[in-house]
Amino acid sequence: MANSNRIIIEAGRTELHYWKDLWRYRELFYFLSWRDILVRYKQTAVGIAWALLRPFLTMVVFTVVFSKLAKLPSEGNAPYPVMVFAAMLPWQFFANSLAEASNSLVGNANLISKIYFPRLIIPASSVITSFVDFVISGLILLSLMIWYQFVPGWRIVTLPFFICIAFAASMGIGLWLTALNVKYRDFRYIVPFIVQFGLYISPVGFSSSIVPDKWRLLYSLNPMVGVIDGFRWAILGQESKIFLPGFIISMIIVAIFLVTGILYFRKTEKTFADVI
Amino acid sequence: MSDTVIKVDNLSKKYVIRHEQRERYTALRDVMTRGVKNFGKRLLAPFTPDSSPFTASQEDFWALKDVSFEIKQGDRVGIIGRNGAGKSTLLKLLSRITEPTTGRIEITGRVASLLEVGTGFHPELTGRENIYLNGAILGMARAEIKKKFDEIVAFAEIEKFLDTPVKRYSSGMYVRLAFAVAAHLEPEILIVDEVLAVGDAQFQKKCLGKMEEVSRNWGKTLLFVSHNLNAINALCSSAKLLENGVMKYQGHVSSAIEKYLITHSSNEKNISQYRLTKVLEDVYFESIEMVSANNRLFYNDDVKFKLTIASKRAVKKLSIGGTIFNSMGTPIGAFVSNEIDIEKNDLKKVVLGIADTKLSPGSYYMGFSIGRGDFRNTSRTDYDIVIGTPGFEILSYNDKESIGVWNIEWGNIIYDAYLTEN
Numbered sequence: 001m002a003n004s005n006r007i008i009i010e011a012g013r014t015e016l017h018y019w020k021d022l023w024r025y026r027e028l029f030y031f032l033s034w035r036d037i038l039v040r041y042k043q044t045a046v047g048i049a050w051a052l053l054r055p056f057l058t059m060v061v062f063t064v065v066f067s068k069l070a071k072l073p074s075e076g077n078a079p080y081p082v083m084v085f086a087a088m089l090p091w092q093f094f095a096n097s098l099a100e101a102s103n104s105l106v107g108n109a110n111l112i113s114k115i116y117f118p119r120l121i122i123p124a125s126s127v128i129t130s131f132v133d134f135v136i137s138g139l140i141l142l143s144l145m146i147w148y149q150f151v152p153g154w155r156i157v158t159l160p161f162f163i164c165i166a167f168a169a170s171m172g173i174g175l176w177l178t179a180l181n182v183k184y185r186d187f188r189y190i191v192p193f194i195v196q197f198g199l200y201i202s203p204v205g206f207s208s209s210i211v212p213d214k215w216r217l218l219y220s221l222n223p224m225v226g227v228i229d230g231f232r233w234a235i236l237g238q239e240s241k242i243f244l245p246g247f248i249i250s251m252i253i254v255a256i257f258l259v260t261g262i263l264y265f266r267k268t269e270k271t272f273a274d275v276i
Numbered sequence: 277m278s279d280t281v282i283k284v285d286n287l288s289k290k291y292v293i294r295h296e297q298r299e300r301y302t303a304l305r306d307v308m309t310r311g312v313k314n315f316g317k318r319l320l321a322p323f324t325p326d327s328s329p330f331t332a333s334q335e336d337f338w339a340l341k342d343v344s345f346e347i348k349q350g351d352r353v354g355i356i357g358r359n360g361a362g363k364s365t366l367l368k369l370l371s372r373i374t375e376p377t378t379g380r381i382e383i384t385g386r387v388a389s390l391l392e393v394g395t396g397f398h399p400e401l402t403g404r405e406n407i408y409l410n411g412a413i414l415g416m417a418r419a420e421i422k423k424k425f426d427e428i429v430a431f432a433e434i435e436k437f438l439d440t441p442v443k444r445y446s447s448g449m450y451v452r453l454a455f456a457v458a459a460h461l462e463p464e465i466l467i468v469d470e471v472l473a474v475g476d477a478q479f480q481k482k483c484l485g486k487m488e489e490v491s492r493n494w495g496k497t498l499l500f501v502s503h504n505l506n507a508i509n510a511l512c513s514s515a516k517l518l519e520n521g522v523m524k525y526q527g528h529v530s531s532a533i534e535k536y537l538i539t540h541s542s543n544e545k546n547i548s549q550y551r552l553t554k555v556l557e558d559v560y561f562e563s564i565e566m567v568s569a570n571n572r573l574f575y576n577d578d579v580k581f582k583l584t585i586a587s588k589r590a591v592k593k594l595s596i597g598g599t600i601f602n603s604m605g606t607p608i609g610a611f612v613s614n615e616i617d618i619e620k621n622d623l624k625k626v627v628l629g630i631a632d633t634k635l636s637p638g639s640y641y642m643g644f645s646i647g648r649g650d651f652r653n654t655s656r657t658d659y660d661i662v663i664g665t666p667g668f669e670i671l672s673y674n675d676k677e678s679i680g681v682w683n684i685e686w687g688n689i690i691y692d693a694y695l696t697e698n
Contacts, residue, residue: 184304
């Protein structure tokens with residue numbers, strides 16, 4: 001028994017048992033996520049209302065601006081609000097994850113300087129918290145679909161796959177921002193900008209089919225384009241078409257961000273306790 | 277029972293101090309402006325050697341240097357040393373919070389470190405929720421917390437407020453709850469930093485007792501850092517003395533404390549840095565020293581000082597006033613000596629004793645004045661005032677006896693009390 005618990009601490013040694021540690025500290029992971037969610041919904045009415053109201057109002061504004069004023073087309077016969085909301089879901093998840101994750105380590109500085117655990121747990125638990133918001137605002141989409149009597153096709157069963165991609169995109173870019181935010185503390189001013197800017201260069205308020213064909217590959221370099229197109233493809237059913245080359249490019253970008261994000265985070269992680 | 281559970285080999289930790297930076301963290305803004313500046317410099321003077329500000333004013337600081345030791349199962353080890361001696365760095369390395377620069381640590385067994393009370397407590401959450409959260413942070417499994425939940429609540433004495441957010445707790449309740457969770461940790465190795473400095477006296481004693489029980493009865497290994505030498509003495513079976521990142525001594529608790537105190541409160545030969553005023557330059561203290569060895573006294577020993585007074589003229593009816601300060605700088609009490617006369621150009625050596633101080637165990641320092649007149653009327657004139665030296669330590673034990681653990685929260689004086697039947 002004694003041998004199974006032997007730990008050796010040396011410079012550079014953490015690399016070896018990192019993933020094992022991640023598993024060992026799964027309970028802490030659970031509790032930290034639980035804490036974040038609990039704190040977020042502590043004042044229940046306000047917490048849940050916030051998660052519902054924000055995407056809903058944005059959806060209303062987008063529908064008015066892009067559909068009624070700019071007269072942009074929807075995808076096939078799908079009602080414009082449903083189309084907007086199908087994109088709003090992953091976008092809000094992504095945006096919240098970035099905002100929460102990037103501040104998570106600095107916000108938990110006291111934990112980091114006082115106890116050991118794989119630091120990856122902290123931004124990951126922020127992403128999980130944002131996912132709870134995602135599930136709650138999913139209820140709005142459900143109500144919208146009932147309101148418009150819109151029945152999704154068989155493709156809806158592929159939605160979990162696209163949710164996983166949204167997770168990967170949020171984690172990848174979130175980890176980059178988290179690590180950079182510890183190192184360069186003024187990064188926190190850049191994150192809201194990325195989120196705001198991203199909302200306009202991602203096809204949230206409009207369909208990506210209105211982007212001219214020759215630009216679509218370039219447009220797909222934005223990883224959220226693939227995620228959003230995937231969500232629409234799965235939710236809107238027959239009416240939505242996916243631009244496969246663009247989707248693949250988006251997926252590759254997501255994968256690159258995830259892998260490099262983890263690597264960069266791991267590389268800087270060791271010094272967090274010293275600089276935070 | 278004598279298995280080695282912690283083995284440390286040549287452990288060192290280096291921090292790089294950057295002098296140009298005030299903040300601990302970097303701002304991207306600064307990095308960019310620095311980059312532009314350097315680029316500009318290079319454009320203007322391309323052939324001067326590289327003068328990057330990163331290398332210009334870096335300094336290595338070794339918080340720990342080549343520290344090696346072994347700790348066996350069931351040892352209760354106290355770590356003492358001044359501020360900045362490397363105690364906290366050592367605990368941080370053992371708890372894996374930071375990585376060593378060189379060297380190796382081998383730990384066998386489950387470690388729990390308590391470097392701060394209430395780490396991760398969230399003010400919005402209730403007492404119940406925080407118990408689970410804090411338990412998980414300290415490394416307890418959920419089942420384990422559940423099993424001990426009632427015990428923790430009873431220990432903290434917060435039954436009534438279990439479902440109140442801790443932001444509404446009094447600071448005492450907060451600390452009690454935090455301690456209670458920590459006290460019920462059952463790791464094989466417990467690492468405790470200076471956490472007993474907070475909380476009320478009763479509860480501190482309860483915690484010390486609990487820690488002792490855990491380590492003594494169940495053979496758990498304990499590493500304990502404290503400035504409270506009495507707690508170290510009461511709790512630990514051996515001690516290590518760190519000084520400037522180097523292991524100065526390891527072995528018996530009493531010897532370690534002795535060595536620590538020698539470095540801590542030696543007789544200061546040069547008293548001029550403690551001199552407050554020198555109203556008249558012709559009568560002054562030449563030196564002030566303690567009579568007892570190493571400036572350590574057992575409780576209620578007479579406190580004696582050897583003073584040398586210099587004078588350039590003959591003065592009659594001189595008296596010496598003194599104040600005892602505790603380690604927090606609070607005056608504890610004062611006295612004025614009987615009067616003496618001094619000749620012109622004389623060096624007068626006197627011994628000044630204070631009987632029945634009833635000072636509780638702890639650190640103290642002195643302030644002296646020499647002048648004429650009594651403090652009971654306002655006519656006293658001080659010629660010289662020296663505050664801050666010598667410092668001395670009152671111990672709760674000597675070779676023969678011990679008065680037990682004295683908690684500093686109880687005050688600085690131990691009274692003799694008596695009861696009579698009415």
